[in-house]
Amino acid sequence: MTTLKSELGRRFTERFGHPGTFYASAGRINLIGEHTDYNGGFVFPGAIDKVIMADIAPNGTDRVNVVAMDLGEETSFGLEEKDLPAQPWARYVFGVCREIIKAGGKVKGFDAVFAGNVPLGAGLSSSAALESCFAFALNDLFNSNTIEGFRLALIGQATEHNYCGVNCGIMDQFASVMGRRGQLIRLDCRSMEYEYFPFDPKDYELVLIDSRVKHELADSPYNRRRESCERVAARLGLDTLRDATMEMLDGIRSDISDEDYRRARYVIGEKERVLAVGEALQRGDYEEVGRRMYATHRGLSEDYEVSCDELDFLVDLARQCGVSGSRIMGGGFGGCTINLVRRDLRDRFIATATGRFEERYGHRPAIYPVVISDGARRLD
Numbered sequence: 001m002t003t004l005k006s007e008l009g010r011r012f013t014e015r016f017g018h019p020g021t022f023y024a025s026a027g028r029i030n031l032i033g034e035h036t037d038y039n040g041g042f043v044f045p046g047a048i049d050k051v052i053m054a055d056i057a058p059n060g061t062d063r064v065n066v067v068a069m070d071l072g073e074e075t076s077f078g079l080e081e082k083d084l085p086a087q088p089w090a091r092y093v094f095g096v097c098r099e100i101i102k103a104g105g106k107v108k109g110f111d112a113v114f115a116g117n118v119p120l121g122a123g124l125s126s127s128a129a130l131e132s133c134f135a136f137a138l139n140d141l142f143n144s145n146t147i148e149g150f151r152l153a154l155i156g157q158a159t160e161h162n163y164c165g166v167n168c169g170i171m172d173q174f175a176s177v178m179g180r181r182g183q184l185i186r187l188d189c190r191s192m193e194y195e196y197f198p199f200d201p202k203d204y205e206l207v208l209i210d211s212r213v214k215h216e217l218a219d220s221p222y223n224r225r226r227e228s229c230e231r232v233a234a235r236l237g238l239d240t241l242r243d244a245t246m247e248m249l250d251g252i253r254s255d256i257s258d259e260d261y262r263r264a265r266y267v268i269g270e271k272e273r274v275l276a277v278g279e280a281l282q283r284g285d286y287e288e289v290g291r292r293m294y295a296t297h298r299g300l301s302e303d304y305e306v307s308c309d310e311l312d313f314l315v316d317l318a319r320q321c322g323v324s325g326s327r328i329m330g331g332g333f334g335g336c337t338i339n340l341v342r343r344d345l346r347d348r349f350i351a352t353a354t355g356r357f358e359e360r361y362g363h364r365p366a367i368y369p370v371v372i373s374d375g376a377r378r379l380d
């Protein structure tokens, strides 16, 4: 963090000739509740200690100059709809500016340099971290912090929908903005009520194993999953699958495609699993939490079909090593597994998983210990 901040500061001063203000927002993990957010269901995310950080200062013009330090690229754009930049990364920043303006907030010209340590394509929501970082900063710099956190998350989500082609739910931006150190958040994505759950098990640890196989949400298998769910909900006369039951789904089975049936079956099962995990956490029953994680993986792999060979292999390895819970995390099509592992098994599991994965796929997976951390913030 300190190195990232000083490198950003150096680059900013070199490029713009004066110092700016630092902001950061976090990537996220999700314990359970996958592909439930856009179905009006529950999710269980937390912010992590990997961030996108930006150094920013208003420049007194109507133009935005942004340097993406990790990519070695720079662009400049105006703040009107016609000014949409060509670079995909710049659309996140542009989208946040536009969504704040469309929501009645203020954005004027500014200079910025950003960089980060959220691994890209790992399912840790680097794009939500980027959106949330800029949304938080522009709220502070131009709106006297009058836009509340939950609205900043909606601004990030609308950016994905309107400028990046991903019809995502609210989970990633919500966790990135609202995350708190040491706490997971159970969010009801319909009512937007949420509750913080302290997460600091003595005998267990969360470990991410990154397959380093890249997924692309924008080529739209993600959007197609969402469309399946919306078709089934509409057929049931519901707004979302939140109120659907297995009995209702079985009642329309012959009217819908087998694929849509399986998508909805997964979502209905996942809703129950998130609630069961909330209760198990309150009892301190981490073995039950883990069992539910394996059940989620099975649903994501067989019914929702967002896993892949590499991720199924990692989950199988976890089971063989006696890991309490393991599943693919995030949107899918690659990225990480999240593993709930007893501390005494941790090192052996990591060594086995790393070695066997490399033997089979020819490259080493990356290992990230999970540190549940604060979400969007200004850095002094």
Ligand code: GAF
Pocket: 033, 034, 035, 036, 037, 038, 125, 168, 169, 170, 171, 172, 330, 331, 332
């Ligand atoms: C991606 C999306 F951005 C989230 O909204 C969520 O749907 C997730 O996939 C799956 O749970 O990260």
